[in-house]
Amino acid sequence: MLVSVFISCRNDFYRINVTNLTFAFIKMLLLTCTGVNNIPYIVAVRRHPLNMLWAVMVASLANNALCTREPRPGMVTSGPPPPHYPQCRPPPAACTPLYGNNNDTDADTFYKYNVNGNIFTISYNNINKELDLTCPLILSQEKLDDSLPSFRRVVVIPAVYIDSCERADTSYVALLASLNVTGYRKLTLHISQRPVSPLNSLKFVGLNLTYLYIRGSLNEITYLSDDFLEPLKNLTKLHLIRNLSVPPLPPSNRLETVITFDGISRDVWGGCEQLLVLNTSSWGWNTSTGSPPPGWLSDCPKLIELRLRSPKLGPRPEEALAKALVGLKALEVLEISRSHIESLPSDFFINSTNLTSLDLSVNRLIYLPSTLLQPAATKLTTLLLYSNLQLPDLCDYDHHDDGDDSDILSDVFAATSVLRLPVLQQLSLSATNATRICPSWSRDLPALTRLELTGNSIHKLRFEDIKWLGARYSELHLTGNRLQSIDYYMEDYLQIIQGHCTKFGLAVYISRPLACDCHSYWFARTVAECPDHLTWRRPLRCSSGASVAAVPPASMVCPRYPDECAAGCTCYWRERPDATIANCSDLVGGRLPLIPHLHELNAAANQIESLENFPATLIYADLQYNRLQLISPEAAATLFSVPHRRLLLAGNPILCDCENKALIDKLQLHRQQVEDYHEMKCVDGRVLSSVLIEDLCALSKTLVLVYSLSPLAVLLILALISFGYFSRHQQLIKIFFYAHGWCLCLISEGDLDRNKKYDAFVSYSHVDEHFVFEHLVPQLEGEPHRFKLCIDTRDWVVGEWIPVQVALSVEESRRTIILLSCNFLDSVWGRLEFRTAHKSAMRENRSRVIIVLLEDVGNHQNLDKELKAYLSTNTYVKWGDPHFWEKLRNALPRRSNEAEAHRAGEEVAYELQRMTERRLPAITAPTASVDF
Structure with a gap:
């Protein structure tokens, strides 16, 4: 495609047809040839004559605006510049000022001169004291320096930039002296064209530099002679960029910092005894294999920072690097990036015991040996491993919090490092295909404050991770992951709420919205009640687009x-996977649905008529606007059998009569569990809360008197008959009552507990499990006593709800042994088991709880009032007492009672049989009904 470039300047038009030249290059040529800087130009494609006309018009307007014949303010084309600006020397010097910025208020001033037909520019920053010299053509003419402009007085300039002003017979000292410039410590050289000759020591004679920056030509290699640094005795920093061929450093140098980019070394680095920092990028070696020679850094014992970016290390980069690190015992910062390393030997850092920062990013690492970082473990604070796309999760697979696959993964990645770095503060694993935050890191990386995991495959964030990092001010970067949920559990939510919205010092960076389903329920509740417990760098949103804080957790x-x-019905779960939520809109049969583990029921506006078989697991039930009228006393008692159950019952036609008294009584007694109690109405329209229980079964005064006297009369008659009968058959009646168990005061505790499955239920904290199986079980279940104990880990049914298991264990045991310790008091389940056993004993008015005091718990913060009162009013057995086992066995039920009861039963049975054979008329009950 042919392009026309129209250029308009001082009412003259130029058109250039170009195909391959860029427009910027065309402008540069015009600038060089004409000395005019702001040249308006426009481009038009030769497809239509109108395009040509349009191009000419726009160029003409630009000419009038920018290229007027009169000089603009601040621009000069003739006459001397102000005294403090560089000025041309008088004739015969061939120097003509073209223009310059004469604004004294500007920090940067810019001047252009025509020196012997060459464009020479000077840029001077008066504030930073920096001078830039640019020579588009090589200064090769004789006595050209005599024609250069100069400052009228000597100017001290610390930093000088020279672009393409090389001469074979002129040193940089002479060039700058002709400009009246001195005092420079930093020199920057830009070799933009093909160099006349290698840079040698003659070019630098007389310079007293501390910093030298050399930038080579873009297309030609610039050779630095073997002695180019000899005159620079005070040089401490050397910066070499692009297409440079560098010899070994001279032994006498005082260099402390060397930075190189895109060049080659002709041999080892050479004299680097004082070198502290070496930073190379895309650097190679002029050897047959392309690898650095052996011992290429052996002369650098003080090196504390080594950065190798994209090093050209040959076919075996690991070996070249290992040889380089042998003598670098002082090394503190090491970067080996973009070097195509796939693995490192386990002893790679054996001499790098002072490492504080390690960068192995953008490589091809597939694993890290388990002992690789151990030599530097006590000092390493920064570890960068990002963009190693095949690196697996660096987890400790012996840490069995990882699920059922931990053993398999342990075998597969047995050689993988577990990152046990106690002082590590920054870890970058971005773009490593990481799938999670390892559970072992909370133990092995206790000082971590910055964790970078961007661009990975992490799907969830756990509360354990937040708690670990939030223990100190930390940053967690998870942008670019497919994060779906932040997993909190009820215990985590309670911990934050009970801690008055515990503030974690963690700032989290995420980019994707959350799924906002059941997995985020407890997290959403925490955010709703404690929105500032974490710092989010971006607002948290759900996949629907709504803010997490705006979405009700119940949904x-x-x-x-x-x-x-x-x-x-439609079934869901929310708080717990084993707790079912049912939304029922079209139930049939008038009964509650049969759904396993039913936890919450939303069944308003159905046809439910009966509440028989009410699920014991149901915690919330919305039964509004159904057909509930008459409920049996048993169903009414079951309805409120769970203390924290909540109900909605408004809109049901409740019968408020004597027949339904049991339900009315329960509703009024447990009104705090019925959320809409004050909205409930009877079938006759009365408000349920206004109904008096005593009025439901009210009678007339006559019937009340009759009913009141009738029991007294009947009791009197029965008393007389009973007294007479008892006097005559006293012995027989006692035997009959005893055989049928009607007189409980005559029955021993052994008879009461005859059908119980266990002698004792052992309640303990699982931290004290060793005491149970090492001491308690062998002593009590062994010979000669052979008590039968109920142990949760041994005797409970797997999968059953824990509160139900606790109640059944207490009910089926003659005693409950409480192993009281600080661990027990910290256990929620332990305190539940004590309360269950204590209430059961109070209900039977018998002493069934045995306290075994394992340690002193008098000042423990979780010692609640109920347990403290029990300890103060009851005796207990203390571990360590010389008579401990004797006291404990005496407190347990006597097993000999069963044998005595069995013999007594046989004696009663024999007496009854003998009396039956005599056919005593007073005994009317058949012997088959006697429980032996």
Whole structure:
């Protein structure tokens, strides 16, 4: 495609047809040839004559605006510049000023001169004291320096930049002296064209530099002679950029910092005894194999920072690097990036015991040996491993919090490092295909404050990770991951709430919205009640686009039993996977649905008429606007059998009569559990809360008098008959009552507990489990006593709800042994087991709880009032007492009672049989009904 470039300047038009030249290059040529800087130009494609006309018009307007014949303010074309600006020397010097910025208020001033037909520019920053010299053509003419402009007085300039002003017979000292410039410590050289000759020591004679920056030509290699640094005795920093061929450093140098980019070394680095920092990028070696020679850094014992970016290390980069690190015992900062390393030997850092920062990013690492970082473990604070795309999760697979696959992964990645770095503060694993935050890091990386995991495959964030990092001010970077949920559990939510919205010092960076389902329920509740417990660098949003704080936690559910839920219902779960939530809109049969583990039921506006078989697991039930009228006393008692159950019952036609008294009584007694109690009405329109229980079964005064006297009369008659009968058959009646168990005062505790399954239920904290199996079980279940104990880990049914298991264990045991310790008091389940056993004993008015005091708990913060009162009013057995086992066995039920009861029963049976054979008329009950 042919392009026309129209240039308009001082009412003259130029058109250049170009195909391959860039427009910027065309402008540069015009600038060089004409000396005019602001040249307006425009481009038009030769497809239509109108395009040509349009191009000419726009160029003409630009000419009038920018290229007027009169000089603009601040621009000069003739006459001397102000005294403090560089000025041309008088004739015969061939120097003509073209223009310059004469604004005294500007920090940067810019001047252009025509020196012997060459454009020479000077840029001077008066504030930073920096001078730039640019020579588009090589200064090769004789006595050219005599024609250069100069400052009228000597100017001290610390930093000088020279672009393409090389001459074979002129040193940089002479060039700058002709400009009246001195005092420079930093020199920057830009070799933009093909160099006349290698840079040698003659070019630098007389310079007293501390910093030298050399930038080579873009297309030609610039050779630095073997002695180019000899005159620079005070040089401490050397910066070499692009297409430079560098010899070994001279032994006498005082260099402390060397930075190189895109060049080659002709041999080892050479004299680097004082070198502290070496930073190379895309650097190679002029050897047959392309690898650095052996011992290429052996003369650098003081090196504390080594950065190798994209080093050209040959076919075996690991070996070249290992040889380089042998003598670098002082090394503190090491970067080996973009070097195509796939693995490192386990002893790679054996001499690098002072490492504080290690960068192995952008490589091809597939694993890290388990002992690789151990030599530097006590000092390493920064570890960068990002963009190693095949690096697996660096987890400790012996840490068995990882699920059922931990053993398999342990075998597969047995050689993988577990990152046990106690002082590490920054870890970067971005773009490493990481799938999680390892559970072992909370133990092995206790000082971590910055964790970078961007661009990975992490799907969830756990509360354990937040708690670990939030123990100090930290940053967690998770942008670019497919994060779906932040997993909190009820215990985590309670910990934050009970800690008055515990503030974690963690700032989290995430980019994707959350799924906002059941997995985020407890997190959403925490955010709703404690929005500032974490710092989020971006607002948290759900996949729907709404803010997490704006979505009700109750709506965050997951499907459950999609194919097995009851007809007319949809099942979900929210707080716990084993707690089912059912939304029922079309129930049939007038009964509650049969759904396993039913926890919450929303069944308003159905046809439910009966509450028989009310699920014991149900915690919330919305039964509004159904057909509940008459409920049996048993069903009414079951309805409120769970203390924290909540109900909605408004809109049901409740019968408020004597027949339904049991339900009315329970409703009034447990009104705090019925959220809409004050909205409930009877079938006759009365408000349920206004109904008096005593009025439900009210009678007339005559019937009341009759009913009141009738029991007294009957009791009197029965008393007389009983007294007479008892006097005559006293012995027989005692035997009969005893055989039928009607007189409980005559029955021993052994008879009461005859059908119980266990002698004792042992309640303990699982931290004290060793005491149970090492001491308690062998002593009590062994010979000669052979007590039968109930142990949760041994005798409980797997999968059953824990509160139900606790109640059944207490009910089926003759005693409950409480192993009281600080661990027990810290256990929520331990305190629940004590309360269950204590209430059962109070209900039977018998002493069934045995306290075994394992340690002193008098000042423990979780010693609640109920347990403290029990300890103060009851005796207990203390571990360590010389008579401990004797006291404990005496407190347990006597097993000999069963044998005595059995013999007594045989004696009673024999007496009854003998009396039956005599056919005593007073005994009317058949012997088959006697319980032997």
